Amino acid sequence: xxxxxxxxxxxxxxxxxxxxxxxxxxxxxxxxxxxxxxxxxxxxxxxxxxxxxxxxxxxxxxxxxxxxxxxxxxxxxxxxxxxxxxxxxxxxxxxxxxxxxxxxxxxxxxxxxxxxxxxxxxxxxxxxxxxxxxxxxxxxxxxxxxxxxxxxxxxxxxxxxxxxxxxxxxxxxxxxxxxxxxxxxxxxxxxxxxxxxxxxxxxxxxxxxxxxxxxxxxxxxxxxxxxxxxxxxxxxxxxxxxxxxxxxxxxxxxxxxxxxxxxxxxxxxxxxxxxxxxxxxxxxxxxxxxxxxxxxxxxxxxxxxxxxxx
Amino acid sequence: xxxxxxxxxxxxxxxxxxxxxxxxxxxxxxxxxxxxxxxxxxxxxxxxxxxxxxxxxxxxxxxxxxxxxxxxxxxxxxxxxxxxxxxxxxxxxxxxxxxxxxxxxxxxxxxxxxxxxxxxxxxxxxxxxxxxxxxxxxxxxxxxxxxxxxxxxxxxxxxxxxxxxxxxxxxxxxxxxxxxxxxxxxxxxxxxxxxxxxxxxxxxxxxxxxxxxxxxxxxxxx
Numbered sequence: 001x002x003x004x005x006x007x008x009x010x011x012x013x014x015x016x017x018x019x020x021x022x023x024x025x026x027x028x029x030x031x032x033x034x035x036x037x038x039x040x041x042x043x044x045x046x047x048x049x050x051x052x053x054x055x056x057x058x059x060x061x062x063x064x065x066x067x068x069x070x071x072x073x074x075x076x077x078x079x080x081x082x083x084x085x086x087x088x089x090x091x092x093x094x095x096x097x098x099x100x101x102x103x104x105x106x107x108x109x110x111x112x113x114x115x116x117x118x119x120x121x122x123x124x125x126x127x128x129x130x131x132x133x134x135x136x137x138x139x140x141x142x143x144x145x146x147x148x149x150x151x152x153x154x155x156x157x158x159x160x161x162x163x164x165x166x167x168x169x170x171x172x173x174x175x176x177x178x179x180x181x182x183x184x185x186x187x188x189x190x191x192x193x194x195x196x197x198x199x200x201x202x203x204x205x206x207x208x209x210x211x212x213x214x215x216x217x218x219x220x221x222x223x224x225x226x227x228x229x230x231x232x233x234x235x236x237x238x239x240x241x242x243x244x245x246x247x248x249x250x251x252x253x254x255x256x257x258x259x260x261x262x263x264x265x266x267x268x269x270x271x272x273x274x275x276x277x278x279x280x281x282x283x284x285x286x287x288x289x290x291x292x293x294x295x296x297x298x299x300x301x302x303x304x305x306x307x308x309x310x
Numbered sequence: 311x312x313x314x315x316x317x318x319x320x321x322x323x324x325x326x327x328x329x330x331x332x333x334x335x336x337x338x339x340x341x342x343x344x345x346x347x348x349x350x351x352x353x354x355x356x357x358x359x360x361x362x363x364x365x366x367x368x369x370x371x372x373x374x375x376x377x378x379x380x381x382x383x384x385x386x387x388x389x390x391x392x393x394x395x396x397x398x399x400x401x402x403x404x405x406x407x408x409x410x411x412x413x414x415x416x417x418x419x420x421x422x423x424x425x426x427x428x429x430x431x432x433x434x435x436x437x438x439x440x441x442x443x444x445x446x447x448x449x450x451x452x453x454x455x456x457x458x459x460x461x462x463x464x465x466x467x468x469x470x471x472x473x474x475x476x477x478x479x480x481x482x483x484x485x486x487x488x489x490x491x492x493x494x495x496x497x498x499x500x501x502x503x504x505x506x507x508x509x510x511x512x513x514x515x516x517x518x519x520x521x522x523x524x525x526x527x528x529x530x531x532x
Contacts, residue, residue, distance in 0.1 A: 084464070089511065111471045114463050116481045125464070132468035133511045148511065166472030174470070174493045177506055181468065185508050193472060240473035240480035 005142065005188060006160035008105035009077045010049040012310040013283075014189065014218045019276060020283025021304045022079065022191070022220060023047035023295055026056055027067035036062065036070055039292045044076050046299045047286070048307055049106050051191070054081040058118025065095055069102045079162060080104045083112025088128035089137070089148055096138060100157030108162035108191065109134040113240065132185050135163050139186030163187035165219075167204035168197060168243035176207040183217040190217055191285040194224040194235070195271065197243040205280050214280035221275045224287045225298065226264035229253050265298060272302045311340035311431065312404040313438045314347065314424040316355070322400070323362055325421045326370065329397035332359075334423070335389065335411070336376030337403035344438055346424055347402030349376040355402065355423060380407030386414045393418050429460075446516030446523065452509065454495040459512070461488035467509040 004011055013020050023043045028035045043050050050071060054064035061067075068078035080099050082092065099107065111131040115123045129137065137148050138161050145156040163182040167175050179190065195201045201221070208214060226232045229252050236244035248267065255263035268286075275281050284304070288295050299305050326332055334352050342348030356372040363370035373396070377385045380403035393399055398419040401408035405426040412420045428440035443460035450457045459465045463481045470489030473480025477490045496502050514520065 111464055111466065113473070114481045116463075127464045127466070128514065129511050130464065130466040130468050131471075132508055136508055137511075164472065169470065169472045169474045170476060170487070171470070171474075171490055171493050171497075173497070174502075174505075177502065178470075181506055181508065184506075241471075241475060 006105045006158045008049065008160045009310065010079065010106050011160040011188070013048045013308055016308065016310050018283075018308045018310070019281075019304070020048050020218065020220060021046075021299065021302075021307065022049045022051065022283065022285045023292070024051040024053065024285070024287040024289075025067070025071065025292055026053045026290070027062035027064065029059070029061050031062060033070060036067055037074055040071050040074055040076050042293045042296050044074065045307060046296050046305065048283075049077045049079045051079040051081055051108060051285070051287075054083045054110070054112070055086060055118070056081075056113070058085065058113045058115045058120070058123075060119060065099045065102070065104070068099060068104050072103050077106070078104055079106040079108055081108045081110060082134065083110045084127050084129055084131055084134055085112035085115060085125050088126050092129065092134065092137070093141065093147055096141060096157050096159070097153070100159060105158070105160055106162060107138060107159045108164065109138060109187075110164055117240070131163065132181060135161060135182055135185040135187050143186075160188050161186055162189045162191060164193065165190050166193035166241045167195075167201055168193060169241040172200070172204075176204060176211060176213070179208060180211060180213055183213055187217055189220060189282070191220045192222040193241055194222045194287060196235075196248055197245050198271065198274070200243065202278070205278055209280040214282070218282035219280060220283040220285040221271075221278075221281050222285045222287060223268050223271055223275075224289060225261075225268040225291065225294075226252055227261050227291060228264075229260055232264075265294070265301070268298065269302055272304075311343050311429070312406075312426060313344045313428050313430045313440075314341055314404050314426045316346050316351070316402075316424050317422070319358060319362060322355075322359065322421075322423060326359065326398060326400070329370065330368075331371040331373075331396050332398050332400055332421075333373045333375065333389070333393065333396040334359075334400045334402060335380065335407070336374070337380045337401075337407055338376060339379045339381065339403070341403055341424065342376075344432070345436075347404075349374070352376055352402055355400070377403075379403075380410055383410065383414065386410045390414075444517070445512070445514070446520075447513065452504070453492045454499075456488055456492050456495070458488055458492065461486075465512075467512060 025040050052064050052068045064081050068080040071078045109131050145153050165179045232249045235242045252260050334356050336347050336349050336352035352374045356374050379385050393415050398421050400421045400423045402423045408420045408422045429442040430438050430440040433439050445459050463479050474487040474490050479485040479487045496505050
């Protein structure tokens with residue numbers, strides 16, 4: 001196993017050639033450990049790793065690293081998220097060392113939503129580094145055993161490095177190049193933005209495959225089941241970089257009262273079936289927002305259980 | 311130029327609440343060009359303050375003067391014989407002016423009448439936009455002559471982020487995504503490969519992060 005970069009479960013699953021299945025868990029708006037444990041419990045054994053979000057949508061929550069360590073204690077492998085909005089390079093590196101010391105082995109590097117969207121729009125933002133530079137820095141820390149300034153690290157953090165890709169943001173033609181850039185910077189795996197526009201995603205993946213990106217990096221397709229018509233409309237209008245086709249909103253609306261959530265899950269299941277066969281994809285990243293308890297059922301119906309033991 | 315906006319009247323009235331006699335000092339530099347602190351605006355503010363105070367039943371005596379520049383000791387000196395006659399001096403220059411005044415006249419209360427906003431220019435009559443963040447190490451030649459430090463909401467050097475849509479920034483439909491402009495320009499020029507290389511972390515020591523800055527030109531120092 002010496003050729004593993006981090007030895008995380010997620011890395012082992014992907015390296016063994018299994019179709020990965022990752023989940024997500026947003027930390028609580030407070031120090032409510034029981035609440036966090038309750039949210040994480042249904043994910044145990046059902047997914048290969050769980051993304052722990054970092055003040056997502058710029059709303060203050062329990063820190064990503066602390067919530068990640070709690071998940072670890074619960075027997076759930078975390079994928080620690082870090083955004084560039086809230087920390088400078090000193091804080092970033094120190095937190096990276098900290099999470100590794102606590103046993104965390106996966107890390108997702110993100111720019112982060114602008115604070116204007118969150119509950120502290122008055123805040124000063126940092127963006128000392130951008131997500132590309134963060135990826136590169138984590139790789140340098142891991143592979144060269146050096147801080148950003150070149151100083152030696154006493155026990156370097158061996159992390160499996162993740163990054164995000166949004167195929168639906170503009171300019172569309174540049175998106176696959178940006179993905180390539182993240183891979184060159186050091187990303188081992190990619191989790192995409194929630195996919196709803198399948199036509200556009202097929203086109204994106206074809207470009208990625210043509211460029212051979214899937215051979216350099218594991219690409220996981222982002223899936224978020226729609227719980228309601230309101231959620232679909234909110235995502236379409238309010239969430240930056242989200243592409244929700246009108247046809248999907250129509251389909252959900254057509255499901256009728258009390259049946260929208262099931263229709264949303266059905267759509268996700270259809271997507272997952274297609275993703276399993278789609279060239280270039282190495283797995284699914286299921287972001288069931290505040291719906292963690294439904295993940296076991298979705299996983300079961302998607303035919304991704306049991307998860308491989310590696 | 312340096313762009314500024316005039317402070318709301320309410321805020322200015324609170325500043326001069328205990329004053330009976332003030333001097334409003336305009337500046338013929340940037341704030342004249344951006345129509346916020348030149349002699350015309352000095353006149354308007356003087357009149358506005360007087361009327362507002364008259365309504366309150368307490369008269370305010372206001373004098374007006376506009377200096378060549380307030381960021382130059384030579385011109386700031388010009389009011390040395392008159393400042394003593396006022397309870398306070400209201401500067402309509404950018405943030406530099408009231409500070410030069412405060413340093414030259416340490417005993418005097420100096421009040422800012424404008425909020426200094428950014429380095430920019432007029433994109434059309436009456437509308438100014440930010441262009442430069444004054445980071446102390448210009449690198450716009452790497453980005454098609456456009457500055458992502460000043461104009462990207464996240465100052466990304468390897469953009470665009472996932473929030474760019476239809477050429478607009480995720481923070482507002484009124485804000486152009488500068489990275490969309492950079493990418494489009496490079497693509498048109500057939501120089502996209504220049505954007506595919508990782509731009510390293512910015513050295514912020516030359517920016518405000520390195521502490522207050524100073525520029526010394528030896529050949530000019532006497």
